[in-house]
Amino acid sequence: MSTTEEKVLVRVEGRLGRLTLNRPRAINALDHDMVTALREALTAWEHDDAVTAVLIDGAGERGLCAGGDIRAISASARERDGAAAAFWRDEYLLNEHISRYPKPYVAFMDGVVMGGGVGVSAHGSVRIVTERSTVGMPETTIGFVPDVGGTFLLSRAPGETGVHLALTAGSVGAGDAIALGLADHYVPAERLADLAAVLTGVTGAEDVSEAVGRFAETPPAPTLTGGHWVDACYRADTAEEIVERLRGHGDPAAAAAADTVLAKSPTAVKVALAALRRARELPGLAAVLEQEYRVSCAVLDSPDFVEGVRAQIIDKDRNPKWVPDTLDGVSDEEVARHFRPAPDGPLGLVGPGVAGGAP
Numbered sequence: 001m002s003t004t005e006e007k008v009l010v011r012v013e014g015r016l017g018r019l020t021l022n023r024p025r026a027i028n029a030l031d032h033d034m035v036t037a038l039r040e041a042l043t044a045w046e047h048d049d050a051v052t053a054v055l056i057d058g059a060g061e062r063g064l065c066a067g068g069d070i071r072a073i074s075a076s077a078r079e080r081d082g083a084a085a086a087f088w089r090d091e092y093l094l095n096e097h098i099s100r101y102p103k104p105y106v107a108f109m110d111g112v113v114m115g116g117g118v119g120v121s122a123h124g125s126v127r128i129v130t131e132r133s134t135v136g137m138p139e140t141t142i143g144f145v146p147d148v149g150g151t152f153l154l155s156r157a158p159g160e161t162g163v164h165l166a167l168t169a170g171s172v173g174a175g176d177a178i179a180l181g182l183a184d185h186y187v188p189a190e191r192l193a194d195l196a197a198v199l200t201g202v203t204g205a206e207d208v209s210e211a212v213g214r215f216a217e218t219p220p221a222p223t224l225t226g227g228h229w230v231d232a233c234y235r236a237d238t239a240e241e242i243v244e245r246l247r248g249h250g251d252p253a254a255a256a257a258a259d260t261v262l263a264k265s266p267t268a269v270k271v272a273l274a275a276l277r278r279a280r281e282l283p284g285l286a287a288v289l290e291q292e293y294r295v296s297c298a299v300l301d302s303p304d305f306v307e308g309v310r311a312q313i314i315d316k317d318r319n320p321k322w323v324p325d326t327l328d329g330v331s332d333e334e335v336a337r338h339f340r341p342a343p344d345g346p347l348g349l350v351g352p353g354v355a356g357g358a359p
Contacts, residue, residue, distance in 0.1 A: 007021070007033060007034050007037070008020070008022060008038060009022050010037065010041045012045075012050070013200045014200030014201050015053065015201065015202060015203065016053055016196075016200045017041065017051040017054040017055070018196075019038060019055070021034065021120075024060025024062065025060075026066065026069070027060070027062045028060070028063065028064065028065045029069045030117075031069040031072060031087075032086065032087045032090065035094050038056075039090065039093070039094050042094075042097060045103070046103065051103070052104075052203050052204055053105075053205075053207075054104070055107075055108065055196060056106070057107075057192070058108075061111065062111050063110065063111030063132075064109055064113045064117050064120075065113060065114070065115075065117030065121075066115070067114045068087070071314070073309075074305065074306050074314075076300075077305055084300060085296075085300070085343075085344060088297070089293065091119065091148060092148065092347055095120070095123055095148050095285075096123075096286055096349055099123040099149070099285050101125065104126055104205050104208040105126065106125075106128065106208065107120070107122070107126070108130075108192055108196075109122070109128060109130075109135060109183055110129075110192060112134050113133060114136055114137070114138055114171070115137060115138060115139065115147075116148050118135065118153070119147075119149055119150070123285065125205075127182070127185070128192075128216075129173075129177050130174060130186070130192065131173075132189050133173060133174045133177060134171045134173065135171060135173075135182050136170055136171025137165065137166060139166075139169065140167060140264040141169040141265075141308065141312060142265075142305065142311075142313070143265035143268050143299070143306075143309075144265075144268060144305050145268055145292075145296070145338075146275070146276075147296050148292070149285050149288060149292070150166070151276050151288055151291070152284075152285045153182060154166050154276060155276045156280075157181055157182075158179070158181075159230060160231045160234035161224060161230055163242075164230050164234050167261050167272060167273065168257055168260040169264060170260075172223075173220065173223065174220055175220035175222040176222045178222075179222040180224070185216040186216060186219035186220070187212070187216055187217065191215050194215070195211065195212070195215045229254045232249070233249055238273075239261070239269050239273050239327050240327050240328060242261070242273075243261055243262060265304040265308060266322055266325065266326055267304050267322070267330050268299075268304060268308075270327065270334075271295060271335055274335050274339070278339070279291065286349035287350050289347060290346050294338065294341060295338045297342040297343060298339075298340065299338070301337075303323045304322050307322065307323075308320050
């Protein structure tokens with residue numbers, strides 16, 4: 001078993017605090033020890049005048065982070081031991097801390113950046129993608145719902161593109177990630193090491209901005225076109241109507257999207273849609289994370305999450321048996337259940353009376 005120190009490489013180079021997720025064989029999937037290590041390092045550097053900026057990246061060639069350690073979370077759901085909820089609580093607190101970090105927080109979003117990987121990068125102040133970047137929230141494929149602030153980010157993407165990505169569990173490259181507000185700058189992967197070296201000498205946000213500007217290039221054109229059908233179809237009131245509009249639109253891409261949505265967990269699709277719609281009305285990331293914590297804890301009482309992980313990650317037969325197996329089989333009451341207070345209470349990020357906070 002790897003130690004925490006091996007799974008997250010924490011060091012200071014010059015004036016740069018460096019965090020490297022170091023589980024390359026698992027595409028740097030996050031476990032609870034890693035979240036704790038990240039939080040401890042960020043807290044220490046926040047109060048250390050010798051550290052003027054932070055950089056997070058991932059070991060290996062495959063990506064920054066493929067998400068949370070889904071096998072461990074699924075095992076916790078089966079055993080009902082509380083470990084999954086404890087992991088999410090600390091992970092979401094980390095996500096919120098990153099979003100308000102007082103020093104430049106630079107994320108190299110190279111390669112695979114999924115789920116929890118989005119959470120430790122896309123809330124930062126300087127988000128860099130490359131030609132190898134694949135950014136997405138794949139949760140509905142495993143009977144889960146976008147979290148780590150994903151519903152905050154996707155709910156604020158242009159038009160209905162965020163809803164499209166959430167319900168289809170889609171991913172995007174560098175150009176689309178920037179266009180959707182998930183990233184800021186495009187730097188070729190081969191130049192990241194040189195940029196990191198320059199960042200070791202920065203003294204503040206202006207230096208970071210100047211350094212990134214020297215390496216950044218014009219990003220690829222976005223490929224998530226077809227906004228005419230995306231917006232027209234996904235603004236429907238219900239998931240069933242969204243699928244109906246996609247099927248009836250006439251664009252082959254819309255029809256393909258309908259098939260993709262129907263292959264996901266019907267419960268996860270309906271809850272994700274509700275979460276995104278609610279997130280649009282919440283005042284900020286903290287309130288959205290409070291909502292996501294409620295939803296994530298409620299998912300533990302649904303059979304689809306464990307079944308989705310089995311089908312996609314463990315047995316890999318890609319043939320999940322969803323319960324219920326149709327959108328119209330998911331009741332409004334079942335959707336509403338996911339937004340009730342979590343058994344162990346709120347995260348404490350917002351006070352009583354604030355939407356998304358403590359009841």
